[in-house]
Amino acid sequence: MTVNMTKGQAINLQKSDGGTLTAVRMGLGWQAAPRRGLFGSRTREIDLDASAVLFADKQPVDVVFFRHLVSDDGSVKHTGDNLVGGAGSGGDDEAILVDLQRVPVHIDQIVFTVNSFTGQTFQEVQNAFCRIVDETNGQELARYTLDGGGQYTAQIMAKVHRVGAGWQMTALGNPANGRTFQDLMPAILPHL
């Protein structure tokens, strides 16, 4: 059962049978919006990049992005850079796998961000979403759709954080500006 999340909403990451999740996938999909103009049919390719920042008590410890595809401890894996996005049929264009059981003990939050590497704003992006999937059975747990593109080039999508012995996901959906996750650090910190 998919939960369509709204900004700020938090859900507990649990299997439908109440067991704890072992591995989740954060999937990201998008499509370039058609441009108006002389060559109206021409769309320009948009390179969105998904990144995950691992925090220990509000200090960034490790980052997983297209130049560092696996966190040093091996718990967070990026499946690879997609430079153009999808044809819009709903599949994930980039995905980050998180093995929750292997996340080091001091890491308490993992923040997922999306940046427009090519510099277009989200006004030119259509059908962008992020969703979290139980990797063990492919079930979608939650989906968060980025609505209403604006004049910004990055989104702080969601965070997964420890609550007690388990994990919780919170949809953040905060616009920001930046080419890579480094530029977003000041914008991320208030959400920790």
Next chain:
Amino acid sequence: MTAELVRGQNHTLPQTRLEIRVSAGTPVVAGATLGDEQGTVHGIEWIAHPGSPQLPGLEVSKQAAAEHRLAVDLDALPASVHRVTVLLALPMGVGGPVSFGAVAAPFVAVTGLEGTEIATFTLTGLDSESAVAALELYRRQGAWKVRAVGQGYAGGLAAMLADQGVSGAQELARSVHEAVARGVARSVAPPPPRTPEGDRVRHAGTASGQQPPATPPAAPIGDPAPAATPLPGPAQPRPAGDAVPAAGPTPGPATSGPINYAHPRRQSAAPPPPPPTAPPAEPGRPARPVAGDATGWSMEERLYNQVWGMFEDLARTTAAYRSAVDFAESRMDQELDRALSDPRNRIGGAGDRAREEARTKRDQLTARAREALDRDLAQLAAESAVVEPALPAAYAGWDNPVWHAYRVPMEIPMALRIGDLHLPESVGLRIPLLVRLPLERGIWVDSGRTASEAAALTGADQLRRLAMENAVAHAARLLAVYPADEFSVHVIDPAGSAAAALAPLVDSGVLAAPAAGAGGVASVLAHLTRRVDLVQMAIRAGAADALPPDLDTAEQLLIVNDFPHGFDDRAVTQLRYLADEGPSVGVHLLMVADREDASAYGPVLDPLWRSLLRITPVADDHLADPWVGHAWTYEPLRTPPGSRVLQNVLAQVAAARRGGRP
């Protein structure tokens, strides 16, 4: 490079003439639908299926089979086609499995015409579905891409076609299944004659082939399976070719389902036996490790991948531990600073309490990190305990019994173990350092005094002696794992100082005599330089058969002792040429040198040292892993004290060479 897609992922296709290869554990029906820009399928003439297998630019198999090769020419498709969906379905009404949950996960690969894989996708997680949309090829801004779909349909082919907007999906699905059933009926072989008792026993011996492979083969079908080297340990016996009667229409052992479509005598192209997978874990406990629990075409390749997997796991779990400990330390430091600077803490015991609290927090976090590390280390140690005894000779230490049963091999192994690696957190857990064969770069055994503790405890002369002994042991391993006459060793020992260390090679007869003096250096280098030059010319000209008959085609290893003693400028230049150009044409360097001795050359030789893999005669922590970059302690392999394993192995190598060269 092959892209291994996950569900939903896409990948750009570099060419338009493709093959789509499907392997499933059971016969499946393969089909394809063509869609327009909106994905709509405009009727049954846009569908390729066993009843109507050909469309312009696309052809599918007429029958259900466990292996399919669909030829696709995207350029030949009508311009209105924007999407090609590849479908798989289980044949109905022939008594086979009725859902994908009951069979091994199908595997699809998009390949070029010559079989190079572009993208692959394993359709995992299917359950009650009996039809699945596996892949989608789609046009995007003039270029074609592939997307891994993996959408299953419990309602079968009819539901899948209906979902794509095909009118009359029910009828079409029925006609497809009928066409398949007809095809099956056509190809059913007459029942095998009653097998005599002995034959039946031999069939039973191939039972491993009857389970659907747990990992479908990833390599192109046309590739011959690498021949299995006899392995000790829990290696699964390969289905022997003679288990199938050589003549007659008798079908071979079926993979599953009633019919085997494989040519009965083409056993060498059969998929490899399923890798031994770990038995399911008892609840609450980690799975019991099994040797060879990794991907690969042969047990050798699986063990190689497993060893590298253990290497990576150890690097990463240690990275997690170190990161947690660093964090705990820095947090404690901050808290101590804060406690110190807070004026309220200056009176009473508040400051002590705050300090005590900060330390406790550090200790708790460190303890939890250690617990996680210990859990992983225990599992890796258990894995190592089953993997080590199962290793073939080339991967095994000298103390492994496999070396006592040594036979001169018929094939070059994938890799060679040249030492052990460990980290300070887990000194007892040794990871074999495997390098690929043929060697991709030369090796430098550093006889100089390094910063390591072990080197500090060893005298300079002893280090030199150990370094040369090590080099000889490496050369002996290389000689032993190559087939007879496919590997030769040359030694440059200008001052004759390594005679004692070289004795095992010379005494056994695998090495003629070390080249001594400046004249010896010059003649060996000239000989090898000529060989590199000739082979390169022959390769460039595509005329390998034009090589002079006196040229030794075996791979050559040059051991250089005491560099740069006895070398003039010309010889140094030739040595650098061999280091640069040699590995690609089978000439390898094994330098035993102290960089200090060559310091007169200044930075000119830096590229030479950098191009070699540096190892040490004693334990030294100078090797970095490719993932995290920890400093790993390298230790050379040692023969057990008093053991004559090295001499015995070399004697066998020498005997095999005499046999090969009457």
